[in-house]
Amino acid sequence: MKATCALVLVVSLGIAELRGQEAPPAVRAMDAGAVEACNHGRVSSTSFRALVESFDPEHVVVHVETGVVRIFGTAGATRLVGTAGHWRYVRITVDPDLPLDERTAVIAHELQHAREIADAAAVTQNQVRQLFERIGRPVQGAVDTYETAGAITAGMRVWRELRATAARTRAMARALKTVPEPPIAVVRVQ
Numbered sequence: 473m474k475a476t477c478a479l480v481l482v483v484s485l486g487i488a489e490l491r492g493q494e495a496p497p498a499v500r501a502m503d504a505g506a507v508e509a510c511n512h513g514r515v516s517s518t519s520f521r522a523l524v525e526s527f528d529p530e531h532v533v534v535h536v537e538t539g540v541v542r543i544f545g546t547a548g549a550t551r552l553v554g555t556a557g558h559w560r561y562v563r564i565t566v567d568p569d570l571p572l573d574e575r576t577a578v579i580a581h582e583l584q585h586a587r588e589i590a591d592a593a594a595v596t597q598n599q600v601r602q603l604f605e606r607i608g609r610p611v612q613g614a615v616d617t618y619e620t621a622g623a624i625t626a627g628m629r630v631w632r633e634l635r636a637t638a639a640r641t642r643a644m645a646r647a648l649k650t651v652p653e654p655p656i657a658v659v660r661v662q
Contacts, residue, residue, distance in 0.1 A: 496529060497524075497529060498524075498527035498528060498529035498532055498533055498534060499524045499527055499534045499536060499583070500533065500534065500535055500536065501536045501537075502535050502536060502537040503537050503538055505538035505566075505568045505575065506536040506537050506538050506566070506579070508572065508575075509536075509538075509566070509572060509575040509576040509579050510524070510536060510576075510579065512572055512573075512576050512634075513576040513579065513580060513630060513634075516576075516633065516634050516637040517576070517580070517630045517633040517634055517637070518633065519580065519626065519629045519630050519633055520576065520579075520580050520583075520630045520633070523580060523583045523584065523587065523626060523630075524583065526587060527586070527587070527590060528590075530558070530559075531558060531559060531560065531590065532559070532560050532561075532562060532586070532589075532590040533559055533560070533561050533562070534562045534563075534564060534583065534586045535553075535561070535562070535563045535564070536564045536566070536579055536582075536583075537563065537564070537565055537566075538565070538566055538567070538568035538575070539565045539566075539568065540565075540567075541565055541566070541567055543611070543614050543617055544613065544614065545613070545614075546611070546614075546617075547566060547567045547570055547574070547578045548564065548565065548566040548567065548578040548579065548581060548582045549564070549565050549582070549617075550562060550563070550564050550582045550585040550586055550589070551563050551565075552589055552594060552595075552596075552597060552600045555595045555596075560589070560590070560594075560595060562586045562589060562590075564579060564582040564583065564585075564586060566578045566579055566582065573631065573634040573635065573638070574631075576630065576634060577627045577628075577630045577631035577634065578627060580626050580627050580629075580630035580631075581623045581624065581626055581627030581630075582623070583626070584620070584622050584623040584625075584626035584627070585620065585623050587622075588603065588604075588607065588620060588622060588623070589603065601616060604618035604620070605618070607620055607622075608620040608621075
């Protein structure tokens with residue numbers, strides 16, 4: 473079943489290219505919670521936007537979804553789910569119950585892991601495992617689960633940008649409340 477789905481996707485991408493249409497984006501939000509967080513990140517964080525734009529849709533497709541993360545104590549996970557031709561498919565899953573800013577920062581963290589997979593040209597689970605053994609550190613208490621400094625940095629950078637955007641928005645709202653209303657002119661017609 474997976475091969476059939478991948479084949480249909482590969483064929484449809486090829487048809488879009490043949491018709492001169494722009495290829496679909498490399499990072500694709502798959503449900504409402506992922507759409508909300510990805511849109512929030514694109515609008516409110518230059519780092520998030522740059523990370524999303526760094527993927528080449530000709531080689532890597534990243535599906536972002538909200539759902540149960542089956543690794544104890546983590547809010548997100550990234551997996552290489554398959555390859556077809558020269559495309560690699562990566563799935564990011566984040567906890568849907570996280571507040572919006574946190575969910576967005578976790579997606580950025582996981583996008584950095586996807587970026588690491590893309591940069592290494594890893595095409596098998598074993599290659600991904602070897603990559604993260606080399607560039608990361610194992611997560612205590614979990615099997616085949618790794619963390620990297622790059623992903624931690626990416627998530628924190630986006631978190632800070634989101635918080636700064638929220639602070640600016642609150643400051644603007646306060647400033648608007650303190651601006652006196654212009655006087656209403658009353659015109660009498662006699």
